[in-house]
Amino acid sequence: MTRTDAPAARTDALHRLPVRAALPALARALDDHGAAVLCAPPGTGKTTLVPLVLAGLAADGPGTSSPSAPVRRVVVAEPRRIAARAAARRMAWLLGEEVGGRVGFTVRGERRAGPATVVEVVTTGVLLQRLQRDPELAGVDTVVLDECHERHLDADTAAAFLLDVRAALRPELRLVAASATTDAAGWARLLGDAPVVEAQGVSHPVEVVWAPPRRPVRPPHGMRVDPALLEHVAAVVRRALDEREGDVLCFLPGVGEIGRVAGLLGGAGALGGAEVLQVHGRAPAAVQDAVLAGGSGTRRVVLATSVAESSLTVPGVRVVVDAGLAREPRTDHARGLSALTTVRASRASARQRAGRAGREAPGAVYRCWAEADETRLPAFPAAEITVADLTAFALQAACWGDTAASSLALLDAPPAGALGAARAVLTATGAVDTGGRPTDRGRRMARLGVHPRLARALLDGAREVGARRAAEIVALLSEEPPREYGDDLAAAWRSARRGGDAYGARWRAEARRLEGSLRVVTGEAAAPAGRTGDTPGAGALTDDAAAGLVAALAFPERVARARGEGAYLMVSGTGAELGDASRLRSAPWLAVAVADRPVTAASARVRLGAVIDEDTARAAAGALLAEGEEVRWSAERRDVVARRVARLGAVELASSPLSTPDPGLVRAALLEGLRAEGWGLLRWGADAAALRQRLAFLHRELGEPWPDVSDAALLERAGDWLGAELDRARRRADLERVDAGTALRGLLPWATGEAARLDELAPERLEVPSGSRIRIDYGGEQPVLAVKLQELFGLEETPRVAGGRVPVLVHLLSPAGRPAAVTADLASFWKDGYRSVRAELRGRYPRHPWPEDPSTATATRRTNTRRP
Template identity: 85%
Template sequence: MKHADTLAQLPVRTALPALARALEEHGTAVLCAPPGTGKTTLVPLVLAGLVGSDGAGGAGGGPVRRVLVAEPRRIAARAAARRMAWLLGEEVGRRVGFTVRGERRAGPGTVVEVVTTGVLLQRLQRDPELAGVDVVVLDECHERHLDADTAAAFLLDVRTALRPDLRLVAASATTDAEGWARLMGGAPVVEAQGVSHPVEVVWAPPSRPVRPPHGLWVDPVLLEHVAGVVRRALREREGDVLCFLPGVGEIGRVAGLLGGSVDGAEVLQVHGRAPAAVQDAVLAGGSGRRRVVLATAVAESSLTVPGVRIVVDAGLAREPRTDHARGLSALTTVRASRAAARQRAGRAGREAPGAVYRCWPEADEPRLPAFPAPEITVADLTAFALQAACWGDPDASGLALLDPPPAGALSAARAVLTATGAVDATGRPTARGRRMAGLGVHPRLARALLDGAREVGARRAAEVVALLSEEPPREYGDDLAAAWRTARRGGDAYAARWRAEAGRLERAVRGDGAEGAGADVPPRAGDDSVAGLVAALAFPERVARARGERAYLMASGTRAELGEGSRLAGVAWVAVAVADRPVAAASARVRLGAVIDEDTARFAAASLFAEDEEVHWSAARRDVVARRVTRLGAVELSAAPLAAPPAERVRGALLEGLAAEGVGLLRWSPQAEVLRQRLAFLHRVLGEPWPDVSDAALLAAAPEWLGLELDRARGRADLERVDAGQALERLLPWAGGQAARLDELAPERLEVPSGSRVRVDYSGEQPVLAVKLQELFGLARTPRVADGRVPVLVHLLSPAGRPAAVTADLESFWRDGYRAVRAELRGRYPRHPWPEDPTTATATRRTNARR
């Protein structure tokens, strides 16, 4: 018996006539309906003809159609199917059924089938026409999951090329309706008004400082505060509490803080890993006792939790992030968007007036992101790239997507697919790639399943891949083999799902027909070896060699560290299955890994193996290093000295050394330094053809002026013996004959009236001639260099060699400055001449004759 009263009360019924017209006239429609209006439950039943638009009647006067409803999550797919079956007064599996990965409840008479978007993609790849399906409803489009966006693109292709009669509805609580309408070729937008009650916003920020989240880490201070806010809400309000937390771990911690019950209210947990019985009990409603339901974002719009009058929002969400440079993909904790906050708050006003307690300051609200990031813009695109390749569009350029895939992420994904043999050089899928796509797991895990089955048998490979496809609970530890043993003997919900998924994968790989997949391989290796091999096959660039007790270097070049107390500490090699890199951390953090040996690492990561003759400049040794090296990616396996390295590579290494260390590696005698200073002066004053001899210029021209020395050198010691001055002479402008004028233009010494030849110092901006004052008597004008363009700066020294005066204009000094110097110094140095007129006196290096 149908629950006619419930059906008739669902607000979406008012939009059903417009939806029917849109589909009749255009074949597509965008349905915007708030949570709780019946878009997920009544709309498919009406479209299938199982009920009329008013909730009554067997077929509403129309034909029965087969409807496929796609949900982004397994828990939502099961819940929607159960709700629709309940509305029809039937058991799931009759006219309404569901299919999720590893579980199917549907039969020949099923008219409305709810599937996950991942299952829908698999069906589209097998049967693009979706034979027998009349209508597809893509639910919760606003969440922008990658599988949902991909399924929408494929379905629009199907409508264009194969099935123009296939009707398509994009349904969402809140979405970019106009964007979806344009994407679907001008589809009409149909809006349903929800019945919402007022929701009071209560700002409840923590009183203590809370550190921002990073990776999967959430400050325990915030979780303690959330638990406190739940207790406060129970005291201040009536009704059940729905508390939003970012993930399963945080739900478990808050549940522990609250205990099994709090203030007489029962504490329940809703997430994808919760047992089906618990999920059903929460979604069915309470039995008179107050409830506190701790939930992930799945309860924002995908699920309806009856009895809720209070929402407590921790303000966090989980989004995928991919570090393509390091090959790390993981969920990360972020601030929830304003759109998500509105969705969550709305849950408190579904059935009556309610309240939302927001666990952040009101002042933070404007700084929150407006919407969550579309998954296609931030996630690992390897699975998407394989789906697109198998669909016949390797670069995804022809797919109708709201947001295009980032070029860098798509390129990284193609590289993974090429390395695993899933696509060829043109990006087209290989036969192996099509098999991988049909296994229903990430391409990395599909590779591990296919290749692992040949090595260790289908069952054991499937069991390990099942562990990797849904990360085990944290209490299972970070040792993959130990987690495997725990799952085998475990009786928790995770172990039950793991056994079901392992069975599905075993059947898939045996039925796949892959070489060796069906063979009963004897258990020649223990759990540790099998787990390590399969993990290494899935993530070959993450095989890692120890660099300390808990420190490792992965083949990708990324450093990794084990956690305190890890069971893996101290082993020589590990295969890192799950890792993340906390903000500002130098190393990735290993969350799940397995023990392997070098042979396993080399087998799994064979494409990364390289043997090379390595000749380079070592910054650590400050010398040329020439070795024969074998590597697995960035991990060095062995090295031996190279007896006779090629001369051109040694030359290149020496140039590296000069670039790193500077021209100071050469032997700069005082004479060489003087020559460099003279050339620098001429280049600064006269320019070309006089060479630039700055460090940068000399390094750039090193092959030219050090050519012969570089050819003969074999290491740093040879460079240190090179006479830099002699080599520098090669840069002189010999071709034009200007080199012969070096001593004329920038003389190393100048002859003064006393007959002395005094060295000119070119180290500063202006050449300096430092000479005793008495040696310049009779010299009326300042000496000049560079074709008379630059006067030297004369440092006039006392008889003791100390500066007495500085001038670039001797004539002026003799006239105006000499008299003061003479008065000051002649009493101190009476044996030296101090004539009244220095311009007519005879210059001398000697003292006065004795009297």
């Protein structure tokens, strides 16, 4: 291979990269351990110089490589396509070459590499696909995992697979985990206590300017960002242009916010000639390349998502405006909803963003939040494995041979619930068998390079609508169309076909890639140009029907039936609502492709859906179709409902009454009703309620064999005490005829003979000295005997129950039946308390006896015959 000497500018650029000082230590670490963690601040050259040196294309001292330097093949894995393309172009420029020669790149849908390529930059997703096809990575000497501190799921997974490769197949394969932060201890442990090599950056000072909004703004909620904050960010950008020199890089959470701020800024004329550029994952590659190539003398305002945090230097930037927001994935596993949500950016991200202002010269960062809020920010962004949908990860692990993902070397273990939900999806789509092992179908799905749900839709949809149309629809689902395309998937498909916008171009490229991948994994030949259906009858379905079928195949649990104008019930059990202006509002059935559910909302909001019919719903979500007898307690009817029901998940398709329901199911439904409505469903007379109180008292005071009659205990033993009455009952009316008191007596300890002592231990009534039989109230903590004071004359000791263990609490009543005194010690009352009661009441009740010595007086229920 003939090597081309780089021009002086490129040689000087290589020589000035600060990471060069750390290269000898990195070489020793790789020679001694085969792995290393490289910590290098942004702008030091870790992404560009290190791979060239490891490949032998540049010397580790001043200047470029020598002709005798050994050439090693190096693969560099980047988390984003924009970073992969930019890194390859920068390294090729440093060598004075074009991309595709000794330096190339491969991202999804685009490859510029050839036989001469020595350094290949790939996305972590591409690296995973390559590892599954060729675990040995034949011919590769070194793999560099760049920006590993960002904790993307693909990067974590690739690192785990590479460690397996080193341990089992290729111990000579060298690994470098490159991080832009100094938090490298975890990666060092993961790589087998690998050495940590630190490079010192040539950092320029960055002044921090705190620029919080003057008025409070609402915190982010789901995908929503308060428009007042975006107006403030636009104002701060204008302020930065006025106060500082150089280009401005403004960080915003997503494409929508970038578009709104761009509109508020109003273009070059409104900004004194400054050019407004938008950089995000959906931006055309030409725009991304232009931003990274630098300006041509005109000031620039670059509005970017977090893709600009860790990619290569954006030339000319001296000012950063940070909105302080980021987007992270969140998954509602119970409802099958996955979406991005807006969160406060972490302190680590804020440092990364600020560093962009000091790459080339002193700069400034304008932070759109108060300094006091800084400590409340999370220290680091959440590791994606802890918050994301793990279906693709679970399929990757299964195809790798670790069905439980338990032996992979990961910094964070996948949450058990999320992994369980992922395995359920894979089982339902036929990607894995009941043991979690990948099927042939699952391996084909993994090779398609899309989420397993979309892979299932592509494979199965192609048989119904043709490979090309299935690929086009799945391409729409893999990258949500712009909001201006509307919420109708079929209409968005037609717009993408017509559109000459950036999304349309990306969509067509992805559709071609998917169709090609599909034909590779299924062994089919490519379709002739212009042909839209590859299976007999595949073209018979309209675009609307095809879009609905493919979307339903991808998200069967989101198939939904109308239950009101614009309101739907998904088969998962989650409600869904369409926007007021949606053209889908009259559809009887929907295939919901994109939806999110705000934290406080009862229903999900449909962002993208397609009209389907019931037959399509049944076909796509057939695994959720069930028919059987349903006998349950209806809270609405407050009675037993017995039906034969056909259901598609939570959606009821048809029902008919059951004339002879299973008695066991009826019994269970009646018990459900008792739990829901309480024992008031039975007939409780005063005697029954009193008996329950007496039994509760004896259980509390004496324990076994006296039964526990609490609600929970009665439900648990319902078969014992309701017995035949419950077996004969069929509906609420039957329960209402059951005498609870008679049934309760079945719980008495008849077998031990103790039941005969009920009236002795907890008498229902107590005879007092006047001859009256007074009912005892057992409903409180202590039994209560409420009796007129004159009826207890001559009774010196307090009555006791429970075999003499418990004194009753005597409520002494006036002749009018009103409380006069309460005592659990009659002897003490006659001696000390009676006198004051007598003095207070004798004047009011002169016709009743008030003896001076009540302990020797005769008890009576009557009044005196004459005044004393």
